[in-house]
């Protein structure tokens with residue numbers, strides 16, 4: 426049994442970075458691995474405080490996976506919150522995880538850096554325990570399913586390494602009775618796809634507010650892409666294609682011939698960024714229009730999406746229940 430597992434947190438509308446970093450690679454892996462893909466709704470609770478919005482984003486992430494081609498008969502597809510074993514194991518593994526490791530986690534460190542830059546005295550201001558424990562819960566997501574590979578974008582690699590580390594700590598103590606499998610992250614190896622840039626050139630991220638949603642209506646997509654900042658080199662002069670986020674995005678989503686041609690035209694001079702933006706918008710519409718139609722049909726459904734996720738959770742618990750029993754037995758609980 427070789428297992429691929431990944432999750433997306435419903436904290437916003439799914440965007441191009443999620444698609445390139447996780448959804449597409451995960452769907453490819455589903456051809457050769459047993460696959461378990463889920464919606465990390467309890468992870469979203471570290472930031473989302475609006476119940477309707479949390480529900481909406483949860484449905485939206487679910488519909489995105491399905492629209493992108495996830496086959497629920499082949500992939501176990503579920504909501505994290507439907508698996509009580511995840512939370513029980515979360516306590517157990519937080520007792521094995523060192524606090525120092527959590528102190529060094531990127532998201533927590535970034536929150537402290539922001540407070541430092543803002544001149545706040547309390548560097549932990551605004552940090553809840555959920556954010557601090559985030560990597561433990563994520564380790565549980567992975568370890569409870571015996572995952573071998575975890576397809577993620579580069580920003581999540583540290584978390585997968587933490588899962589491996591925590592598994593190692595557990596195994597070192599209880600390994601004669603129970604051993605967790607050690608997972609590895611797989612990241613897309615196509616240069617720019619490592620970390621897809623957002624509209625401001627930084628990593629596309631919900632927390633930076635620079636995302637291009639997968640399913641924006643055409644008019645707002647055009648507007649959004651037109652607003653991407655570019656340098657002010659005049660149209661007739663040569664430009665460096667690699668200096669601009671629009672070109673990096675076009676490289677990923679445009680037809681190969683078009684990309685080669687645009688690179689040459691930009692480098693030679695005579696092509697403006699406005700035209701590249703129009704090319705990018707057209708490329709995105711061509712690629713995602715069929716998905717968008719499926720997405721909208723799924724979002725319009727009543728309880729079908731919930732029923733499907735409930736069914737996925739039943740399947741998932743066939744794995745999590747016996748595993749948790751073995752862990753409890755190994756540690757002397759119950």
Ligand code: TYM
Pocket residue numbers: 430431432433434435442443444445446447465468562563566567575576577578579580581584618619620621622623628629630
């Ligand atoms: P999340 O919801 O922030 O992102 C979902 C996936 O999208 C990838 N990604 C990107 N990849 C390339 N370029 C980008 N600009 C970009 N932005 C996002 C992320 O790397 C991720 O793979 N902690 C996770 C959710 C999670 C999880 C798990 C993942 C919870 N438990 C267990 C794997 C296994 C997260 O916040 O992803």
